[in-house]
Amino acid sequence: MRIKPLADRVVIKRLEAEEKTKSGIVLTGSAKERPQEAEVVAVGPGAIVDGKRIEMEVKVSDKVLFSKYAGTDVKLDGEEYVILKQDDILAIVE
Amino acid sequence: MRIKPLADRVVIKRLEAEEKTKSGIVLTGSAKERPQEAEVVAVGPGAIVDGKRIEMEVKVSDKVLFSKYAGTDVKLDGEEYVILKQDDILAIVE
Amino acid sequence: MRIKPLADRVVIKRLEAEEKTKSGIVLTGSAKERPQEAEVVAVGPGAIVDGKRIEMEVKVSDKVLFSKYAGTDVKLDGEEYVILKQDDILAIVE
Amino acid sequence: MRIKPLADRVVIKRLEAEEKTKSGIVLTGSAKERPQEAEVVAVGPGAIVDGKRIEMEVKVSDKVLFSKYAGTDVKLDGEEYVILKQDDILAIVE
């Protein structure tokens, strides 16, 4: 079973604290406001603006930083995911 | 009798809890905020932007996740439906 | 005497409870929020966007569902009507 | 002396209660919210959108329904008028 996000939405999976430590990223600020690291698991086809589909900038398996409270949490086959708009993704971490 | 949604609206039918269990999706968060699973039963012709009709991304019989409080509830021939804008649909579940 | 709505406005006449029963539609939710069924009696020429007139999706004698508190009530020759924007019409019922 | 409204503005003159009775229109709702009947006395040249002037839909001597609190009241040569945007006119009454 798969989740296919619509338009410019993206499905991501939060990376655990251990992974975060390995990648060397420590997010500052209070827990409520700090962005989180995640891996992209599904990417929508892109929004349509003025009749043209806008190509998405992220792709599956990208590591990304996103605003913690952006998007909607869903659990699928025992795993938790977040569905959010690509614009709520701050950056790709390589 | 049929409901034909206008523009970019979609008519969906909520999937019952049993079906949700079968599909393996468990929606997290409080009952108030969690998205719901539904089946598309009617799709509008698409919104018109800059004089062009935008093709819809969902089609009849798609299983979708949508924001629980999006749209308007109606009951037709004894069945309950929700009429909502396609943009309130988060993803298609396959 | 006739009412000619401007731009993308539509004039509709509420359908009585008996007619609603016949059509098989029962609208759920509290009385305050539930949509209502009505018949279209006049349709504006369509809004003009980017210099082009957008064709209307509803036509006279369509049965429609609309948000109860959308639009403005007027009484003409003893009959009550509602003038509202087409975007406040949720769907056509056939 | 004349008032020439700018862009998509219209100058209208409220029709008195007697005229309203003759035309057969009775406006429902509380006095505060009900629309009013008026006659168009001057029409702006139309707004300019994307470099093109949008033709006005109302013309001088049209009878119109408008939202009571839309626009601005002015008195000219002893007569009271309202200057409002065409979009605040709900419909033409014929």
Add this chain to the structure above:
Amino acid sequence: MRIKPLADRVVIKRLEAEEKTKSGIVLTGSAKERPQEAEVVAVGPGAIVDGKRIEMEVKVSDKVLFSKYAGTDVKLDGEEYVILKQDDILAIVE
């Protein structure tokens, strides 16, 4: 010395009560909300929309009605002026 308003701004000079009486205009409503009569003394080059400059509709020496609290008051060489956007001008009085 001159004030050259930018874009779609206009510099106007309020007309005194005596002049208002001569022109036959009496503005109704409370003093706080009533529009005022003024003479245009400088006109901006027009706003640029989609790369094209929109021609202004008012010209120097036009008598205009404007919303009393629109714009900004300035005093230049002993005279008081108002700088406002053309859209805050309701109509030209001829």
Add this chain to the structure above:
Amino acid sequence: MRIKPLADRVVIKRLEAEEKTKSGIVLTGSAKERPQEAEVVAVGPGAIVDGKRIEMEVKVSDKVLFSKYAGTDVKLDGEEYVILKQDDILAIVE
């Protein structure tokens, strides 16, 4: 060292009270709301709208009126400047 404002931003330097007296401009209203006179010291390249850069209307050394609380104060090499968007400039004074 120089400040290069981005897009449609402008760097201005407030003119002192004495200079204001010389130019003959006295700004009315309370100190909090009155616009101020300034000299343009740097001009951005212009905003990009629909893929085209919009040419700026002010140039270095123009005397301008601007809304007192628009923009951001910075001090550079001992001098105080304001960085603001061109749209917050009301007019050029010649």
Add this chain to the structure above:
Amino acid sequence: MRIKPLADRVVIKRLEAEEKTKSGIVLTGSAKERPQEAEVVAVGPGAIVDGKRIEMEVKVSDKVLFSKYAGTDVKLDGEEYVILKQDDILAIVE
């Protein structure tokens, strides 16, 4: 490891107080509102508007002034950065 900001986002590194003194910039106002000086360390590909990507105006190693509370703080490999939209950058300092 690198942070690649999306669209029109920029990653910047705050400049310390000593560097600020060397550059001669002293930012006025209360600490809460004053803009800050920073160095650009990564630049997004630019936003897409009407199907065209808008070229970014800042580049890596530019010294910039930005609104203190704009953007999101992140710490990467022990260094603190801010991810913000280019529009929250006021000016380039040369």
